[in-house]
Amino acid sequence: MKNEIIIAGFGGQGVLSMGKILAYAGLLDGKEVSWMPAYGPEQRGGTANVTVILSDEMISSPVLDTYDVAVILNQQSLDKFESRVKPGGLLIYDPYGIHRKPQRTDIKVAAVEATEAAIESGNPKTYNMLLLGALLKLVPMVPIETVVKGLEKTLPPRHHKLIPLNREAILRGEQLVENL
Amino acid sequence: MKQHEEEVKLLKGNEAIAHAAIRYGVDGYFGYPITPQSEVLETLEALMPWETTGMVVLQAESEVAAINMVYGGASSGKAVMTSSSSPGVSLKQEGISYIAAGELPALIVNVMRGGPGLGTIQPSQADYFQAVKGGGHGDYHLIVLAPASVQEMADFVGLGFDLSFKYRTPAMILADGVIGQMMEKVVLPPAKPRRTDAEIEAQCPWAARGKHGRKQRNVSTTLELDPQAMEKNNIRLQETYRKIEQNEVRFEEYMTDDAEYLLVAFGCMSRICRKTIEDARAQGIKVGLLRPITLWPFPSEAISRLAERMKGILVCELNAGQMVEDVRLAVEGKTPVRHFGRTGGIVPNPTEVLDALRKEVIK
Numbered sequence: 001m002k003n004e005i006i007i008a009g010f011g012g013q014g015v016l017s018m019g020k021i022l023a024y025a026g027l028l029d030g031k032e033v034s035w036m037p038a039y040g041p042e043q044r045g046g047t048a049n050v051t052v053i054l055s056d057e058m059i060s061s062p063v064l065d066t067y068d069v070a071v072i073l074n075q076q077s078l079d080k081f082e083s084r085v086k087p088g089g090l091l092i093y094d095p096y097g098i099h100r101k102p103q104r105t106d107i108k109v110a111a112v113e114a115t116e117a118a119i120e121s122g123n124p125k126t127y128n129m130l131l132l133g134a135l136l137k138l139v140p141m142v143p144i145e146t147v148v149k150g151l152e153k154t155l156p157p158r159h160h161k162l163i164p165l166n167r168e169a170i171l172r173g174e175q176l177v178e179n180l
Numbered sequence: 181m182k183q184h185e186e187e188v189k190l191l192k193g194n195e196a197i198a199h200a201a202i203r204y205g206v207d208g209y210f211g212y213p214i215t216p217q218s219e220v221l222e223t224l225e226a227l228m229p230w231e232t233t234g235m236v237v238l239q240a241e242s243e244v245a246a247i248n249m250v251y252g253g254a255s256s257g258k259a260v261m262t263s264s265s266s267p268g269v270s271l272k273q274e275g276i277s278y279i280a281a282g283e284l285p286a287l288i289v290n291v292m293r294g295g296p297g298l299g300t301i302q303p304s305q306a307d308y309f310q311a312v313k314g315g316g317h318g319d320y321h322l323i324v325l326a327p328a329s330v331q332e333m334a335d336f337v338g339l340g341f342d343l344s345f346k347y348r349t350p351a352m353i354l355a356d357g358v359i360g361q362m363m364e365k366v367v368l369p370p371a372k373p374r375r376t377d378a379e380i381e382a383q384c385p386w387a388a389r390g391k392h393g394r395k396q397r398n399v400s401t402t403l404e405l406d407p408q409a410m411e412k413n414n415i416r417l418q419e420t421y422r423k424i425e426q427n428e429v430r431f432e433e434y435m436t437d438d439a440e441y442l443l444v445a446f447g448c449m450s451r452i453c454r455k456t457i458e459d460a461r462a463q464g465i466k467v468g469l470l471r472p473i474t475l476w477p478f479p480s481e482a483i484s485r486l487a488e489r490m491k492g493i494l495v496c497e498l499n500a501g502q503m504v505e506d507v508r509l510a511v512e513g514k515t516p517v518r519h520f521g522r523t524g525g526i527v528p529n530p531t532e533v534l535d536a537l538r539k540e541v542i543k
Contacts, residue, residue, distance in 0.1 A: 020190075020363065027190050027365055035190070035363035039216060039301070061455035062362050063448070065529030 001056050003141050004064055006081055008049035009073025009094075014128030018071075019050035022132060024150035025142040026054040036062040047076050054141050071135055075099060092135060110138060110180050117176055118169075126169035133173020138180070144170055191366050193333040193359040197263065197289060198223035200337035201235070205374040206287075207258035208236040210249040212268060215301040216357040217291035220263040233374050243268040247275030247288075254284035254350075255400035257380040257387030259341055263289035265357075266307050267298055269315075276350060277316030281402035283386075283417070285344035287337065288322070289353045291360035292498075294525030302525025303357030305447055305498035311354045312476040312506070319414055321421050323351040323428065324475040326446040330364035332473075338369055343428060345383065347420050354475060356498060358448035358527060430473035431482050435461070439468030441541055442486055444507050445496040446472050448527065453496055455530035460537065467537065475503070480510035487511040492541035496533055497521045516541065 005022070009015045016037050026033040036051045051067075053059050066086045072078045072093040082102050085091050090108045095101070096115035112134045118127040136144060147170060151163050191199065197220050201209060211221045221239060229235035240246035246262045253260035264272065269290040279286050292307045294300040311324045323343050325336045333355060340351035375383065381392055388398045404410040432450075435457055436442065443453045450471040460467045470486060472479050487493065492515055495504040504519040511517050520536035522528045 023363060024190050027188060033190065033363075033365060036358065037361060039357070039361045059364075060458060061452045061530050062358065062364075063452055063527050063529060064455075065531050 001054075001141070003054045003069060003139060004067050005052045005054075005069045005071065005135075006049060006064075006067045006084070007052065007071040007073075008047065008077035008081055011046060011048040013048070013073050014125075015048045015073065016050050018128035018132050019052045021147060021150055021154060022054070022135075022142070023052050024154050025147040028146050028149055028153070029142045031055060031142075032057065032059050034059045034062040047074065047080075049077065049081075069135070069139055071131055073131070078102065090138060092131070092138065094131070110134070110177055112173070112176050114173065114176065117172060121169065121172065123165060123169065126166055129166045129169035130173035130176065133170035134177045135173075136170070137174040137177050144174075188365050188367055190363050191330055191334075192219055192361060192363050193327070193330045193355060194219035194291065194361070195223045196330050196334040196366050196368070197337055197353070198227065199368050200334040201261060202227060202229040202233055203369050203371040204338045204341060205233060205259065205372050206235055206261055206337075206341070207374055208238070208249070208253045208260040210238050210240050210246040210253075210260065210262050212240055212243045212246050212264065214243075214265045214268045216293055216303070216360050217263050217265045217289065219360070220289065220291075235374065243271040244275065247272035247279075250286050250288075251275050251279050251282070251284070254279055254286040255282065255387070256389045257384030259285070259287075259345075259375070261287035261289065261337075261341075263291065265291050265293045265301075266295050266304065267293075269307060269310070273310070273316035275316075276322070277318050277320060278402050279350045280316070280320035280322065280417075281318060281413070282400050283348040283420075284350065284400065285341065285348055286350045287340045287344060287353065288350060289355065292354065292356045294523065300525035301357070303361075303448060303498060303527050304523070304525060305356050305449065306500070306502070306523065307354065308475065308497065308499060308502035311352055312478070320417060321349070321424070321476050323347070323349060323424060323477075324354050325351065325430075326354050326473060326475050327359055328447055328450045328471060329359070330362065330366045333359060334366050334368055343424075347424055348386075349417075349420060349424070354447070356447045357525075358451075425477040428474060429477045429479050429481070431479035432471045432473060433482070433486075434469040434471065436468035436470065436486060439466050440491045441465070441467040441537065442490045442493045443467060443469045443496055443533070443537070444472070444483065444493060444503070445469065446475060446503065449496045449498060452528065452530050453533055456533040456537070459530055460534055465537075465542070472503075478506050478510070480506070483507055483510040484512065484514070487514040490515045493517045494533075494537050494541045495519050496528075496536075498527065499523060
């Protein structure tokens with residue numbers, strides 16, 4: 001099993017930390033993992049993206065040109081990465097702010113209204129966890145409980161009180177794609 | 181400090197260097213922030229090893245100050261290091277030449293970014309010439325280690341210091357922005373205590389740290405105005421370099437047994453080339469990889485041996501063609517050697533490498 005994933009959006013949407021939590025869950029699940037950010041000026045108000053690979057075997061390149069799954073959070077990233085999803089792959093996107101929808105018909109496309117759900121929940125900061133829940137529902141590469149364990153390991157103890165909130169957001173994210 | 185020998189961590193390459201330095205028992209780190217290696221200093225500051233191992237961590241006022249602090253520390257037999265990225269490493273070159281001339285152990289980490297000049301913060305391998313051919317003035321070499329994973333970032337701290345103390349010559353970890361910034365699984369080396377004064381005295385009888393029973397103080401200097409004596413110093417350095425060339429060449433081969441074509445790449449490019457090889461072999465192209473782990477000493481013999489049975493070689497680098505010169509010297513015209521490179525911070529993907537292999541080598 002190998003999942004090659006790109007997560008892309010604006011800096012500040014939690015793109016890099018979502019990738020990190022996913023990678024950490026992969027590690028706890030005994031998989032090989034790599035996390036490669038597009039680092040630098042992208043993070044200052046521009047686009048941010050991270051390539052995450054979870055694999056049962058040794059990972060060769062952390063840098064890829066095509067992906068099994070793309071999680072897309074803004075128009076610029078959709079324009080850049082839609083063509084780079086492998087045929088038969090999956091494109092998850094948040095329709096908020098998207099004016100040109102995905103065009104491909106040879107891939108699965110899932111619109112996840114995560115911005116709306118995050119605002120509704122009263123905890124907009126859990127936005128990326130909603131998307132992570134949706135991603136893991138559609139591609140169950142690691143169990144949700146492993147992700148929660150990963151949060152316990154990655155978050156400093158002073159933030160552990162927020163874990164139940166994040167867990168709820170992941171479960172809510174799963175529900176968002178239940179009918180797709 | 182507690183030991184977690186089997187604990188698998190998820191770390192950035194730069195973070196792994198910081199953890200490994202503390203665990204190796206490094207006495208001092210002197211640095212100055214620059215992207216894409218600032219996490220080395222940041223992680224050390226966060227881990228506060230001065231409260232556990234007693235390691236000094238100091239943000240100097242400049243790269244030049246930092247390398248001269250390393251020079252001073254190394255002269256006294258301490259295990260000392262610095263890290264920076266390309267423009268910062270250029271600033272350090274005078275100090276590095278002095279440390280080499282003084283026959284002192286030290287570790288210098290360069291997490292390369294795109295140049296020349298202030299350039300870009302994105303990954304590059306364009307400091308190959310600087311690292312392996314000198315960089316500073318005079319006839320000297322560094323032992324140059326090129327990590328291709330976060331695990332090697334951690335492991336090469338210890339290896340770099342071990343080799344550096346063994347041969348009394350500075351070592352460099354020549355990494356790139358990809359390896360510095362990416363996170364992977366890593367098992368950190370076991371923690372060992374810093375050497376005691378008595379251990380330093382026994383290991384480094386040359387160290388300038390007082391008389392300790394000697395009639396004269398040890399003096400560390402690189403000035404020698406008598407040409408006869410200065411040539412002797414050079415001959416001694418060259419003898420050391422020949423020993424290093426004999427004993428310390430390190431490289432890795434991947435799928436070369438039945439290969440008709442060879443990729444040669446180091447650092448992050450070797451990882452991208454491995455993916456290219458997976459893709460190429462799925463299409464029936466028999467291609468393998470030689471990855472130099474030591475860029476100096478260079479695995480010339482291994483490349484020469486492989487060249488005998490290759491239809492062609494493609495050297496892949498994040499530069500305009502640097503290591504390719506050493507590959508050509510090793511191959512001696514036995515088979516065509518071509519170069520594929522991207523510059524300025526652009527990292528090519530595995531398909532671009534495969535396209536270049538087809539266009540330049542297979543034809």
